[in-house]
Amino acid sequence: MPKKQFDLYTFVAGAALEAGKPFPMECNCGGVVTIMPPFQDEYVVCPRCESKIRMLVIEGDPGYIIGADPDGTPRLLPVQGSSKPHPGKLSASEREAILARVQEQIEAKDK
Numbered sequence: 684m685p686k687k688q689f690d691l692y693t694f695v696a697g698a699a700l701e702a703g704k705p706f707p708m709e710c711n712c713g714g715v716v717t718i719m720p721p722f723q724d725e726y727v728v729c730p731r732c733e734s735k736i737r738m739l740v741i742e743g744d745p746g747y748i749i750g751a752d753p754d755g756t757p758r759l760l761p762v763q764g765s766s767k768p769h770p771g772k773l774s775a776s777e778r779e780a781i782l783a784r785v786q787e788q789i790e791a792k793d794k
């Protein structure tokens with residue numbers, strides 16, 4: 684039996700790790716873990732809910748990546764440690780514009 688690996692996954696900007704400065708990473712529960720680069724482990728543990736959070740490093744410094752809800756609706760997932768604005772801080776119209784572009788690309792692919 685493989686042991687349970689991780690409770691959560693989060694995306695971290697590669698640029699934040701390269702910068703070598705500590706940065707806060709937010710858990711889904713609202714707990715904050717301070718990441719101290721150079722980061723050697725593949726996961727951190729939330730001090731509040733004790734979730735094991737696996738960090739997936741995204742190259743560069745994107746503010747978000749495009750993910751999808753279980754029903755396939757595209758959504759913006761924050762990339763932690765990025766100097767770009769959190770997708771939650773974009774205005775509704777900015778967010779909609781990004782998601783509309785994504786939706787177009789998905790539909791174009793389906794044809």
Ligand SMILES: [Zn+2]
Binds near residue numbers: 712714730731732733
């Ligand atoms: Zn937590």
